[in-house]
Amino acid sequence: MMDSSKASNAGIARSVPPASVGEVRDSVLEVDDFRLAFQVRGRDRNAIRGVSFSVGRNDSYGLVGESGCGKSTVALAIVKYLPRNAHIQSGAIRVNGADVFQMGNAELRRLRATTVSMVYQNPGAALNPAIRVGDQVAETFRVSGSHRAEALARARAMLVKVQISDPDGVMRRYPHQLSGGMQQRVVIAMALAHNPALLILDEPTTGLDATVEAEVLDLIVALRKEFGISILLISHNLGLVARMCRRIGVLYAGRLVEEGSSDAVLSDPRHPYTVGLLRAVPRWGTSKSHGLLDTIPGLPPAIGANIPGCVFADRCGLVQDICQQQEPQLFELDGGRTSRCFFHEKAHLLPTVEAGPKIASRAMAVGAPLVRVEHLSKTFRQDGHPVKGVVDVSLSIRPGEALGLVGESGSGKTTLARVLLGLTPPDAGATIDIEGKALRPQISDRPDDQIRALQMVFQNPGGSLNRRHSVRRIIGRALTRLIGLAGRAREQRILELAQSVRLDRALLDLWPVQLSGGLKQRVAIARAFAGEPRLVIADEPTSALDVSVQAAILNLLVKLQADKGVTYLFISHDLGVVRYLSDRIAVLYLGRLMEVGDAETVFQGPHHPYTEALLSAAPILKGETRERIRLHGEIPNASAPPSGCVFHTRCPRFIGDICVKEEPPLAEQEPGHFIRCHHPIEELRRMQRPAPAPATVPGEPSR
Amino acid sequence: MATAIDELVALPARQVARRERLRLLWHSPTFLLGLVVVAFWVLCALVGRLLVPHDPYLPDLLSRLKPPSAAHWFGTDDIGRDVFSRVIVGARGILTVAPLATLLGTVAGTSIGLVAGYFRGIVDEVLMRVVDAFLAVPVVITGMLGLVALGPSTATLILVIGFVFTPLIARTVRAAVLAEREMEYVQAGRLRKENALYMMFVEILPNVLGPVLVEFTVRLGYAIFATATLSFLGFGIQPPAADWGLNLHDQYIYLTGGLWWPVLFPALAIATLVVGVNLLADGLAQVYER
Numbered sequence: 001m002m003d004s005s006k007a008s009n010a011g012i013a014r015s016v017p018p019a020s021v022g023e024v025r026d027s028v029l030e031v032d033d034f035r036l037a038f039q040v041r042g043r044d045r046n047a048i049r050g051v052s053f054s055v056g057r058n059d060s061y062g063l064v065g066e067s068g069c070g071k072s073t074v075a076l077a078i079v080k081y082l083p084r085n086a087h088i089q090s091g092a093i094r095v096n097g098a099d100v101f102q103m104g105n106a107e108l109r110r111l112r113a114t115t116v117s118m119v120y121q122n123p124g125a126a127l128n129p130a131i132r133v134g135d136q137v138a139e140t141f142r143v144s145g146s147h148r149a150e151a152l153a154r155a156r157a158m159l160v161k162v163q164i165s166d167p168d169g170v171m172r173r174y175p176h177q178l179s180g181g182m183q184q185r186v187v188i189a190m191a192l193a194h195n196p197a198l199l200i201l202d203e204p205t206t207g208l209d210a211t212v213e214a215e216v217l218d219l220i221v222a223l224r225k226e227f228g229i230s231i232l233l234i235s236h237n238l239g240l241v242a243r244m245c246r247r248i249g250v251l252y253a254g255r256l257v258e259e260g261s262s263d264a265v266l267s268d269p270r271h272p273y274t275v276g277l278l279r280a281v282p283r284w285g286t287s288k289s290h291g292l293l294d295t296i297p298g299l300p301p302a303i304g305a306n307i308p309g310c311v312f313a314d315r316c317g318l319v320q321d322i323c324q325q326q327e328p329q330l331f332e333l334d335g336g337r338t339s340r341c342f343f344h345e346k347a348h349l350l351p352t353v354e355a356g357p358k359i360a361s362r363a364m365a366v367g368a369p370l371v372r373v374e375h376l377s378k379t380f381r382q383d384g385h386p387v388k389g390v391v392d393v394s395l396s397i398r399p400g401e402a403l404g405l406v407g408e409s410g411s412g413k414t415t416l417a418r419v420l421l422g423l424t425p426p427d428a429g430a431t432i433d434i435e436g437k438a439l440r441p442q443i444s445d446r447p448d449d450q451i452r453a454l455q456m457v458f459q460n461p462g463g464s465l466n467r468r469h470s471v472r473r474i475i476g477r478a479l480t481r482l483i484g485l486a487g488r489a490r491e492q493r494i495l496e497l498a499q500s501v502r503l504d505r506a507l508l509d510l511w512p513v514q515l516s517g518g519l520k521q522r523v524a525i526a527r528a529f530a531g532e533p534r535l536v537i538a539d540e541p542t543s544a545l546d547v548s549v550q551a552a553i554l555n556l557l558v559k560l561q562a563d564k565g566v567t568y569l570f571i572s573h574d575l576g577v578v579r580y581l582s583d584r585i586a587v588l589y590l591g592r593l594m595e596v597g598d599a600e601t602v603f604q605g606p607h608h609p610y611t612e613a614l615l616s617a618a619p620i621l622k623g624e625t626r627e628r629i630r631l632h633g634e635i636p637n638a639s640a641p642p643s644g645c646v647f648h649t650r651c652p653r654f655i656g657d658i659c660v661k662e663e664p665p666l667a668e669q670e671p672g673h674f675i676r677c678h679h680p681i682e683e684l685r686r687m688q689r690p691a692p693a694p695a696t697v698p699g700e701p702s703r
Numbered sequence: 704m705a706t707a708i709d710e711l712v713a714l715p716a717r718q719v720a721r722r723e724r725l726r727l728l729w730h731s732p733t734f735l736l737g738l739v740v741v742a743f744w745v746l747c748a749l750v751g752r753l754l755v756p757h758d759p760y761l762p763d764l765l766s767r768l769k770p771p772s773a774a775h776w777f778g779t780d781d782i783g784r785d786v787f788s789r790v791i792v793g794a795r796g797i798l799t800v801a802p803l804a805t806l807l808g809t810v811a812g813t814s815i816g817l818v819a820g821y822f823r824g825i826v827d828e829v830l831m832r833v834v835d836a837f838l839a840v841p842v843v844i845t846g847m848l849g850l851v852a853l854g855p856s857t858a859t860l861i862l863v864i865g866f867v868f869t870p871l872i873a874r875t876v877r878a879a880v881l882a883e884r885e886m887e888y889v890q891a892g893r894l895r896k897e898n899a900l901y902m903m904f905v906e907i908l909p910n911v912l913g914p915v916l917v918e919f920t921v922r923l924g925y926a927i928f929a930t931a932t933l934s935f936l937g938f939g940i941q942p943p944a945a946d947w948g949l950n951l952h953d954q955y956i957y958l959t960g961g962l963w964w965p966v967l968f969p970a971l972a973i974a975t976l977v978v979g980v981n982l983l984a985d986g987l988a989q990v991y992e993r
Contacts, residue, residue, distance in 0.1 A: 421894060423890065423893060423894075443893060443894070443896060444896070446896075448896075451894070451895070451896050454894075455894060456890075456891070456894055458887040458890070458891070459887075460887060463886045463887040463888065464886075464887035464888050464890075464891055465888055466888045466906055466909075466910070467910065468909035468910055469906075469909075477895070478895060481895040481896070481897065482895060524891075527891070
């Protein structure tokens with residue numbers, strides 16, 4: 001954990017290994033063989049199939065798992081905030097030794113008000129939009145009997161504690177006037193108002209940018225030290241949990257399959273599911289040239305499924321007969337760890353699923369670019385004021401490459417994509433070429449071959465497929481429109497496309513609601529590839545998916561590129577994912593290109609200070625040590641961008657007057673590596689130590 | 704490659720939304736009660752002539768304004784016709800006009816709503832200001848003006864009521880389309896350069912059918928009421944039909960003499976039909992707008 005005093009000191013601090021793993025002190029929270037079912041139409045459907053763990057005083061515990069594994073249900077059960085059809089089958093949950101399930105209404109209310117606080121994923125929904133922030137925070141003090149003036153004063157003090165720089169201004173504002181990061185700080189302030197014994201954080205930073213996320217996480221660490229509260233952190237993100245928590249538990253299909261100190265679990269997992277999960281995440285610095293990502297085959301069991309044996313047996317590469325027949329007990333391992341696997345000693349031998357050949361990049365470094373963008377700007381009008389979404393971007397995309405586009409939300413990534421697609425016309429003066437021919441600004445003016453040439457894969461596969469059309473119709477319509485196929489030829493092509501995205505033909509007659517998120521995204525990819533596109537723009541194609549599904553989709557994109565030689569413009573906030581898929585990377589800030597270069601070069605550095613900060617903010621798995629840099633404050637408003645270098649207000653490598661007064665050019669500092677900074681590259685190189693070599697993947701079978 | 708299964712397993716088909724909706728409707732007492740009431744009146748409209756004990760149109764000047772008795776369950780009216788028979792047969796007129804008028808209004812309103820919501824901008828502005836203007840005038844006044852201009856007949860009645868309901872339905876559909884338009888599948892359609900008609904009627908319309916269906920049933924209740932009102936005012940269904948509103952018009956003068964039966968029973972018939980349709984609408988709304 002990071003020492004907060006050090007952090008505020010220079011803005012830069014080394015990450016320090018966690019405090020010594022002491023004996024578990026008296027526990028604040030004990031969950032003891034908890035089992036819960038939901039009653040649906042008179043039948044019990046098992047959701048939580050046996051979860052036991054405890055959180056010590058002033059301790060931090062992380063609960064990790066994919067969607068549907070029961071993480072949030074466990075969290076809500078702790079304050080007995082369960083839907084009416086929930087049926088607690090067995091077990092107990094004790095907070096400070098008192099059994100929550102035995103409490104009366106008055107006791108429960110007191111528990112929720114003072115002992116246990118919760119912070120949810122969406123801070124916007126946790127705050128009342130019609131009440132000023134100050135009154136809202138003060139209300140938590142008023143319910144405990146403070147007078148108005150006193151409550152307001154305490155609210156202000158609380159906002160100072162969560163490091164809100166202008167507490168008086170913020171108190172007067174309404175929640176929608178605050179950014180997501182600020183809203184989450186306010187929610188945390190309210191959660192800490194009564195100095196709770198236990199703070200439950202359910203995906204607290206999932207909707208936030210990496211830079212803001214890093215700040216909020218630092219704040220939580222600092223507050224935990226200051227207030228001496230215990231933390232239960234729930235997340236799908238292994239890296240985040242590992243960084244924040246001393247101990248972690250891995251939840252799968254409502255059962256805790258592995259538990260231990262976060263270092264031990266991450267570096268030496270003892271359950272095949274954990275092993276598979278870790279391998280599915282693109283490791284820091286790995287790219288597609290290192291080979292395909294490993295995936296976990298199959299789907300988690302449905303809620304209510306009757307599982308006599310191990311919950312993971314159906315998807316496990318090490319499965320034996322005994323796993324199907326008998327539920328494995330909790331094996332106690334060295335170092336206070338447990339695993340629910342008969343073969344925990346050889347969990348790391350889990351065979352890899354995607355043992356494909358290494359994928360060579362088909363990007364052509366020389367020759368004409370596929371797409372050439374010059375002096376592209378896009379100005380929106382907001383309440384009569386011009387707002388620059390994209391400012392003078394010049395960029396070329398080479399045939400066969402994958403260009404990664406990164407930046408915080410509001411940096412203009414999606415606007416740039418929409419302009420290329422013709423969904424939004426750029427400002428006058430821009431030129432966009434595809435294969436040497438000018439691309440018309442409006443999609444309605446573009447000829448058919450240009451329509452075919454550019455297609456898109458959207459972020460949310462649920463929204464991008466018409467829920468009233470069957471899969472066959474969705475893919476078939478694209479074929480009809482884009483290449484005019486009909487009848488048997490079209491049917492033939494539908495089958496080929498389904499084959500190429502590994503979609504079983506039996507699924508063609510289903511409707512989107514019947515498919516999982518990963519399958520829907522495969523349909524969307526098949527549709528995008530229907531017209532043999534030249535450039536596919538993928539806007540956060542995996543951010544709505546679970547880790548193991550994300551790996552399968554990334555593999556599919558890599559394979560499709562190798563097979564068809566298509567070019568990608570890949571937009572993502574997840575730098576590990578961008579690094580994995582991209583040959584080159586472009587970094588946007590406030591609509592301006594800050595850095596462009598080969599993925600390898602941009603990641604290795606020297607890089608632009610903004611890129612440096614983005615990289616530093618990304619949650620990483622333990623064992624990878626890097627310097628931490630924090631960006632303070634929010635991304636400035638695009639309607640009033642800072643003078644000179646637009647990044648100077650947040651820059652960790654700020655020089656002085658020159659940055660305020662003069663905008664640096666996007667200069668080619670090395671061959672093919674462009675940086676927009678006043679620092680010469682040698683200076684940046686000196687300040688930025690090189691990142692370490694890619695870490696080895698844990699549990700990789702030794703061959 | 705031994706990997707082909709991946710996550711290629713469909714979720715259980717029972718999660719399909721449509722089947723779930725039917726199940727919910729079947730378990731909704733509101734919907735079922737409404738269904739029974741409406742089904743009863745539809746049956747009367749279809750085969751009422753065969754069920755009634757007396758000829759509903761035959762005057763009997765010897766038994767005028769007789770109170771309810773074993774021979775005449777609901778009594779007789781001012782020219783001796785059997786009120787019970789007339790109430791049963793009277794369902795036909797109103798159950799022809801109201802659903803057809805609502806259907807007309809729904810089709811027209813849905814089209815306008817789709818166009819306004821899909822194109823937005825100036826098209827939306829113009830259409831919605833016209834809609835607002837019509838909504839500002841009371842339904843019955845617009846209806847009466849229309850009927851006077853076109854001359855009363857069943858066809859004009861359907862046309863006029865349908866026209867009067869069009870703006871309301873257009874507004875509801877527009878709101879649904881505006882939300883639907885933000886979905887990414889609409890953008891995907893634009894990337895294929897689909898034309899506007901295809902986008903509106905093939906891509907978006909199926910997704911707003913839920914609210915359209917709910918709006919149809921809600922409007923049907925109002926249409927029944929509007930038909931009865933216009934008939935009562937003499938602008939609707941014309942004599943000698945056994946229509947309920949028309950009966951009220953013919954008989955209400957006798958109320959002051961304490962002769963309540965020729966008025967009460969047609970009025971109750973209107974009330975039960977309206978309530979029945981509204982129960983149906985509530986049941987549908989609960990299922991579709993969860």
